[in-house]
Amino acid sequence: MGSGARTGAERRRTGTTAGRGRAALRAVVAVLLAATAVGLTPSAAGAAPRNPSDAEIGAAEQARADAAARVGQIGAELAQARTRIEALHQAALVALQDYEDKQAAHEAARAAAEAAAAAAVQAAADLQRGRDDVAAFARASYMQGSTSPGITALLSAAGPAELIERSALLDAAGVNRVEVVAGLTVLEEQAAAAEQVARQATEQAAAVQQEAAGLLADAQSQEVEARRQADALDAEEGGLQAELQQAQQVLAGLQGARSAAEQAAEQAAARQAAERQAAAPAPPRTPARPVPTPSAPAPVRPTGGTAGAPSASAAETAIAAARSQLGVPYSWGGGGSNGPSNGIPPDSQLFGFDCSGLTQYAYAQAGIAIGGTSRDQWWLNRNKQVATADLQPGDLLFWGGNRNDYMSITHVAIYIGGGQMIEAPDRGQHVTVARARTSSSTYFGAVRPSAR
Known part of the structure; x- marks a missing residue:
């Protein structure tokens, strides 16, 4: 994709700049180490520590400032790259939910196809029984002589009584033959129709499955690329910070020598x-005057919300279920109503929850179905919205990229009161208690699934 190409070029440009920064830092560290060796070595055993000259301290400070400026410049480039990576990760989360929605549609289509196939099998069995009935009727008619011309059957009667009986039997046989053949025709039509419905349902299920597979592949590729870039970025930034820290430590050594x-x-x-x-x-010492602690600003209280009072028992059950999973690993696409599970690639070997899997499990224990994805959980409870100022334990909190589009929702957590929530945060982390980030620019809103 075009964005991927741009990202790759920018990564190479960042890497080149970072390489120059590391080279400069290594030179700075070498100079500072040499200065430190001179500045900290005593002239004789027991002698007073040597005081580095103003020129040495000034040169070290300038070198450290230059190194910090280089790291700051690279840090700004890394921050921009991190923003792009986060956007890629968010896109992967949206694609994951698209896949989960399509997968649910596939499950429904597959169930319909299985029902249609069963109906087709039953229709085929009914048809075979109809054919068997026709064959049995033909055999019986032949053995009883009813297939002979009617006049022959009548003329062979032994007397008037048998003549009357034989005539009645022939009339009944003719009517029955028509009914059997008509019934067989209906069964053949029903079997053909059932087979066509089963074939169409199977084709539809296969098409939906193919769409789901495409969405899954897209989500996986974006998530894998986001993780790869994030890991490389962390390593790059860690190396730069380590070199800058070394330069700062050397400068601190010089300053310590002067202080000593x-x-x-x-x-x-x-x-x-x-x-x-x-x-x-x-002279008397003047006691230090206490510094007054500034008061915290009053919180902004938003308005709105349509949810009724919560069911305390349902909310408590959901929170207790979420607490029981504290420490369980985050697994991309993992977890659901029945508890943690292996996720989907790249987390197919990781047993745990993603954010919506955790909240779905929590409320399932309270007997409330809230949907499988974070945006489903918002949509299904959209008539139970809660203002930030009115949050109660058990409410669900959501975050997304566009406050006017619930399809942008990518994260959900369960509020537990006291400004805290339980969430399955992100890869490499575990289900945890965290501060409820309702003041974040990406905060979307809250709903109350337990509202009566």
């Missing part, structure tokens, strides 16, 4: 002054 030398000089001067003014009293 100055302290030694002050102590020597103090001893000399004490010897001259042994009788002079020390």
Whole structure:
């Protein structure tokens, strides 16, 4: 894709800049190490520490400032790259929910196809029984002589009574023959129709499955690429910060040497002054004045919300279920009403929950079906919205990219009160208690599934 190509070029450009930054930092560290070796080595055993010159300190400070500027420049580029990676990750989450929606449609289509196939099998069995009935009737008619011309059957009668009986039997046989053949025709039509319905249902299920597979592949490729870029970015940033930290430590060593030398000089001067003014009293110390603690700003209280009062028992059950899963790993696409499960690639070997799997499980334990994806959980409870100021334990909190489009929702958590929530955060993390991020720019809103 075009965005992928741009991202790759920018990564290469960032990598080149980072390489130059690391080279510069290594040079800075070498200079500072040399200066430190000179500045911290005492001239003789027991001698006072050498005080680095102003020129040495100035050069080290300038070198550290230059290195910090280089790291800051690269850090800005890395921050932009991280923003792009986060957008890619969010797109992967949206694609994952598209897949889960389509997969649910596939399951419904497959069930319909199975029902149609069963109906076709039953129709075929009914048809075979009809054919068997026709064959049995033909055999019986032949054995009983009713297939002979009617006049022959009548003429062979032994007497008037048998003549009357034989005539009645022939009339009944003719009527029955018509009914059997008509019934067989209906069964043949029903069997053909059932087979066509089964074939169409199977084709529809296969088409939906193919769409789901395409959506899954798209979600997986975006998530894998987002993780790869994030890991590379973390390694790049970690290396730069380590080199800058080394430069700062060397500079701190020089500054420490100066401080030690100055302290030694002050102590020597103090001893000399004490010897001259042994009788002079020390000046009184002025106690430090306490610094007032600024008061926190009053929180903004949004308005709105349509949910009724919560069911305390349902909310408590859902929260208890969520708490029981604390520490369970985050697994992309994992978990559901029955508890944690293996996710989908790249987390197919990781047993745990994603965000909506955790909340679905929590409310399933309270007997409430809230849907499988985060945006489904919003949509199914959209008439039970809750204002931020009115949040109650058990409410579901949502985050997304566009406040006016619920299809942009990518994360959900369960509020537990006291400004906290339980969530399955993201890869590499575990189900945890966290601060409820309702002031975030991506906060979408809240609903109350337990509302009466």
